[in-house]
Amino acid sequence: MTIFVCVSCRGQGEGEGGSGLALVNALRDKFAAASAEGVAVKPVECLAVCKRPATVAMVGAGKWTYLVGDLTAADHLDEIVEAALSYQRSENGIVPWKERPASFRKGVVARIPPLGFEIQEQQTT
Amino acid sequence: MTIFVCVSCRGQGEGEGGSGLALVNALRDKFAAASAEGVAVKPVECLAVCKRPATVAMVGAGKWTYLVGDLTAADHLDEIVEAALSYQRSENGIVPWKERPASFRKGVVARIPPLGFEIQEQQTT
Numbered sequence: 001m002t003i004f005v006c007v008s009c010r011g012q013g014e015g016e017g018g019s020g021l022a023l024v025n026a027l028r029d030k031f032a033a034a035s036a037e038g039v040a041v042k043p044v045e046c047l048a049v050c051k052r053p054a055t056v057a058m059v060g061a062g063k064w065t066y067l068v069g070d071l072t073a074a075d076h077l078d079e080i081v082e083a084a085l086s087y088q089r090s091e092n093g094i095v096p097w098k099e100r101p102a103s104f105r106k107g108v109v110a111r112i113p114p115l116g117f118e119i120q121e122q123q124t125t
Numbered sequence: 126m127t128i129f130v131c132v133s134c135r136g137q138g139e140g141e142g143g144s145g146l147a148l149v150n151a152l153r154d155k156f157a158a159a160s161a162e163g164v165a166v167k168p169v170e171c172l173a174v175c176k177r178p179a180t181v182a183m184v185g186a187g188k189w190t191y192l193v194g195d196l197t198a199a200d201h202l203d204e205i206v207e208a209a210l211s212y213q214r215s216e217n218g219i220v221p222w223k224e225r226p227a228s229f230r231k232g233v234v235a236r237i238p239p240l241g242f243e244i245q246e247q248q249t250t
Contacts, residue, residue: 004238043244048236057237065190067235110192110235111173112182113129119168 001060001088003027003080007043009053019054019072023080026073030081039084049109058084062116063093067109076103126185126213128152128205132168134178144179144197148205151198155206164209174234183209187241188218192234201228 007020027041049055052069079101086095134145152166174180177194204226211220
């Protein structure tokens with residue numbers, strides 16, 4: 001799976017890199033420390049969700065994409081890692097509500113089905 | 126390419142189907158009338174962009190995904206068709222600004238790069 005992190009997102013008081021770039025670096029350190037395999041953290045110049053910095057997108061082959069905003073390296077690092085590992089374990093990208101950290105329950109900006117999705121599948125928001 | 130249309134989105138004065146479902150049906154008629162090939166219009170139960178109905182997502186293999194809100198069958202049918210055909214023609218899903226209808230310039234909720242994207246690529250918002 002890939003976590004795209006918007007590095008156009010700027011936060012306050014998080015160093016010269018802005019909140020998005022700080023998040024990329026901090027997440028890479030976290031996943032390396034956790035020896036998490038198959039999780040790529042990639043910067044992207046703009047996700048066009050400019051009102052809710054920093055925004056990340058969780059993307060995986062054949063899975064729903066989730067966009068989550070209002071995240072900072074200072075406050076949400078562990079929750080992002082936890083949510084990413086749940087996403088990775090999930091069959092279709094839809095993480096059960098009880099497994100979602102608080103910031104992910106509040107921060108969902110949008111979700112998009114995988115290409116090839118048909119509405120007959122079972123869904124929960 | 127696929128246009129996912131959120132059928133949980135409800136509009137006002139657009140019949141019993143709500144604005145999302147009305148949009149699905151109207152778009153299918155439009156694309157059929159235009160003999161457009163390779164464009165699938167698919168309903169999806171929720172895109173989680175509940176404040177900007179109706180919302181659609183344009184998705185294509187290897188392309189950026191674009192989420193656009195504030196669309197109605199009554200007002201934006203031709204613009205959605207126009208934008209979809211531009212998206213289909215585009216190499217990477219990024220439609221040049223001058224080709225974007227007014228509703229797409231104003232309505233972008235988010236965009237997500239294709240899986241495998243690396244930031245070195247040329248980008249415009």
